[in-house]
Amino acid sequence: MESRRRSFLKIAGVSALGLGLRPVLDVFASSGAQGDAPQVLENEKALSAKQWAMVIDTRHIRSIGDIEVMMAACHRIHNVPLLANKNHEVKWIWAERFKHAFPAKAHEYVNEKLSDLSLPVLCNHCENPPCVRVCPTQATFKRPDGIVSMDYHRCIGCRFCMAACPYGSRSFNFRDPRPFIPKIDSHFPTRMMGVVEKCNFCAERLAVGKMPACVAVSGGILTFGDLEDPESGVRKLLKSHYTIRRRQSLGTGPRVYYII
């Protein structure tokens, strides 16, 4: 066919019209399909925050028993195994001596109250979490509400996160944990051998409008709330008390504060 200026312009015109039609058709197509497409929503009762945080008022801790109550509540609902061998131990929240939790702040002549004190320690849900940075599979990630969470489906058990976490907040399942769970709670999965696990700030309880398990049983020792809301309980406590954080100088931005 002989190529003429006239026929070229015709074809170009029709092509331009066709390209212009596509977005219009797309709009019609999507508006029709939206009607019965399934939707994914958040629970209406879910508690939400811009940045979850915790304040631990150590002045109210009378004995290590207060901490054991929190440990028991957490470990029971999350199917955390109870392993006698310290090397295999799995823990989400546990008790630590002051000198071990705050090694830079303790010294040999520290006052008697502090040298005897045990305090609850858990994942600090850091602002700048090193565990998230090193995870090669993005199994550990930071949620928009500040919770440092894990997707156990993706964890390959490389334990980089355990090396990266300066708080020892992560435990590795060296053994199949199931036989060591005192009583399995069927509403929460267990883990399997070869994955790392950690505290999740009770994301599954927040999703149904409940406070974290440790906070619920703490009798006022623990306060949980939104760090970015000036009216929240944690902000009020932070405003009126002197608080410290674990290994603050490392720059991880821990979100668990201690009133000493």
Next chain:
Amino acid sequence: MNDKYKIYTGLFIFIAMVTFPFWYNLGKAAPVPEIKLSEKAKAAGACVRPVAYMKTQHMTLLDAWRDSVVRDGKRAYVNGSGKEFRMSLTDTCLGCHSERAAFCDRCHNYVSVKLDCWNCHIDPKENA
């Protein structure tokens, strides 16, 4: 061609061994498994999505549920007919399909798909 017989014997043995699985299993094809619906599932009448979709796409749906719950923290699923479900394998899926052996395992064993769901997720029956 003095080795004709040796070669043919060797070839025959080779072909017989290679085709062994075929003729050994001839006529012994396992019957297509029948899924047994639990009473509760029968009573409910409908699954989260239409049955045809669930038959072919349940793994995609479960993956999408997992990512939504774990990553986005969104745990409520509203299907096409407006019914809401809590996205939970143990509570929602197994709550209805309570016979794991008769529902999940039968088909997966037949097609030789190894499930690792139960390494972590709990089959309520198993722990009853």
